[in-house]
Amino acid sequence: MTLPYQVYLVGGAVRDALLELPVIDHDWVVTGATPEQLEERGFQQVGKQFPVFLHPKSKEEYALARKEKKQGEGYTGFICDFSPDISLEEDLERRDLTINAIAKDESGTLIDPFNGQQDLLDRVFRHVSDAFIEDPLRVLRVARFAARLHHFGFTIAPETMLLMQAISASGELSTLSAERIWKELEKALNTCHADVFFSVLKEANALEKLFPELIWKDNQVTTNILSQTEITPAQRWAVLSKNTPLTELTQLHQRIRSPNQFKILAEQTRSFLENQRIPMNAVSWENWLISVNAIKKPQPFILLIEVLSRLTNSRFEDWQKLRDTIAAINAAGLIKQGLSGAELGQALKKVRAEALDKTLSPLIS
Incomplete structure (x- = not known):
């Protein structure tokens, strides 16, 4: 389908391709268009707050370029502006990390206004702008990326870690919903380095705020078990939470609303070790x-x-x-x-x- 406006591949798909990782999901940004123009071409809008549309054939997500302004608390406290005159660079500027702020146009040319390619080469997680501090979810996202890409040797830029610590100190982590916290945790548990997720949260002073009941101890035995490819996400959680007393672990599961397969396995593991x-x-x-x-x-x-x-x-x-x-x-x-x-x-x-x-x-x- 030929569109009368510009379409760019953005975010994780570009990042993973540059890292030579399998690309599973494709996210697209459209500049110079209105919702009505996309709907006329068969795109279906999903959600009311953000201008995101499903392609009529591929069902991939196409989002109108947008800017965000912080108006309230938490990761939902934003007002979006998605007028047709918003540029691709303005859209990319609202993203969390430079490695996630690279776009590719229809000819294959990369657009990289925040030097994400260099940070990919240097293996550095670096925030795009100071607006990073406005979204508490980004603490969890950076921790999750650190777990997923740990085998590449990525580190977190000191100035980015300072912003993560500032978010922790602000109290905004308390605005994150249980579902959102669990979603990021589950993604981390799908990696072979899920322990890194908790290491980063601890360094960011966020671990006790997000998982106050959890007693987590980083050691080589745990790391070796977690790194085994045949282990399931639920088994990784059971290993990571093994030092947490059963009473506290039960409370944690209730608070973050973990699925039963994770809850039961972790509690049975802890119960055996405890009793x-x-x-x-x-x-x-x-x-x-x-x-x-x-x-x-x-x-x-x-x-x-x-x-x-x-x-x-x-x-x-x-x-x-x-x-x-x-x-x-x-x-x-x-x-x-x-x-x-x-x-x-x-x-x-x-x-x-x-x-x-x-x-x-x-x-x-």
Whole structure:
């Protein structure tokens, strides 16, 4: 579709291409156009506050060039101006980091008014303008970029870190919604260096304000576990939060509204570390296996023991053997003996414990 105005590829797509990373999402900026002109060409506006439109075929986002003026608190306290005479440079100036303020026109020419390409080469996160301080969400975004691009060796420019610390001191972090905080955290957990996310927040004096319940300790064991590519985001969260007492961890999950798969796995991990001690006898193992639904929910149990085996420096196969041992026991024989109700339950527990006792592994003994 040929447009009578200028269209530019911007932001992450340009940055990732220059870093030779896979480009998944494409964001576009349109200059010299009105909402009505885009709608006439089949674009569909999404949201009322920002002039963002979906392309009629690709469904990619096209945003009218805009300027923002801080009018209220938090990351939503902005008034947008998206008149057709706003230039591309004015649009790029409102962005957070110079590496995210590079555009590419339809001929492939890069437009880089804030020297983002040089910062990419120098591996530096640097704010575009002093307006950076107006948006508290940028503290989380920089921390998330630091985690995602850690393997490139990026550092945060000292003057940018000073602005992040100023945001923390301003009290504006308290205006961030639980959903927005979780969204940035989840993106960080999808990286192999999620611990860097928390390191940056700590340096920015934001960790205790955003995650006051979290007791986070940076060490090589944690880093090694998190860097394993086969580990899931929920497992990374369980490892990162392992030092947080269960009561506080539960409060944190309620406050940031974490999804159940993250919540349950992290709390089960912490509960074991807080309440169990290896070696344990067969009765204790049986009680624990039932408490985590090892029989009824084998897939979540596998995620749990993958974490616990790493944290306790033990063999995953030994943990799996525990579950297999009790899963093989059928209550049918006990029912034929006339047992039912609580009596059946106690008898079943006894049979399971006896079976575990006969197959003691190095993990149990």
